[in-house]
Amino acid sequence: MTTLYRPGARIDVNDTMQTGYSYVLEAPVGEDFADGFEPFLTPKEMLRRGVFEGKYCNDCRDELPTDWFEGAKLSDKPDPSLNCFGVKSRQSLEIWREKGWIIGPDPRGWFQWYCRYYLGRRIPEVDAAQIKRWRAFRRHAGQIRANCIPGDLLCRPRQRQALLQWAYDPFI
Numbered sequence: 001m002t003t004l005y006r007p008g009a010r011i012d013v014n015d016t017m018q019t020g021y022s023y024v025l026e027a028p029v030g031e032d033f034a035d036g037f038e039p040f041l042t043p044k045e046m047l048r049r050g051v052f053e054g055k056y057c058n059d060c061r062d063e064l065p066t067d068w069f070e071g072a073k074l075s076d077k078p079d080p081s082l083n084c085f086g087v088k089s090r091q092s093l094e095i096w097r098e099k100g101w102i103i104g105p106d107p108r109g110w111f112q113w114y115c116r117y118y119l120g121r122r123i124p125e126v127d128a129a130q131i132k133r134w135r136a137f138r139r140h141a142g143q144i145r146a147n148c149i150p151g152d153l154l155c156r157p158r159q160r161q162a163l164l165q166w167a168y169d170p171f172i
Helices: 043-049 093-099 110-119 124-137 139-147 157-165
Strands: 010-014 019-024
Touching: 043 110, 043 157, 110 124, 124 139, 139 157
Parallel strands: none
Antiparallel strands: 010 019
16 A cells, blocks of 8 residues: 555545545554444455445545455446345435435445545544444344354345445354
């Protein structure tokens, strides 16, 4: 990863959903996470395993490290077959907006927040809200454990895909 992503670096964002936004990295990449926030996967690992039907970061690659996209499963159009579990498992951004799930300066939602947080951006109020949402998502892992034979990856594939998209271990 280049020295571009180091504490003190300023990241300028100009893509189709956000222009004129910038942030300063306050923590080293992948370090100094809030207590109790321990994602199983990095953003790079998530992109490689197949998330969001390949249609998530297409126009915002300039903001993120180029190596995150090496081997990533991407598409110009949503393609559920690119998802790790081969199923559609996402709601539209419109629904996210209606539900109030877009928090702070991250118009693409949780994964965009996680990418920026992973890089080292810190916004205490936004971080606390997103980490609270991440913690609440663990209930899906509990449902898989309660309803599936361990290792049966065909059991609850949508829930497993959703866990992957929230940086949890979907292979439980």
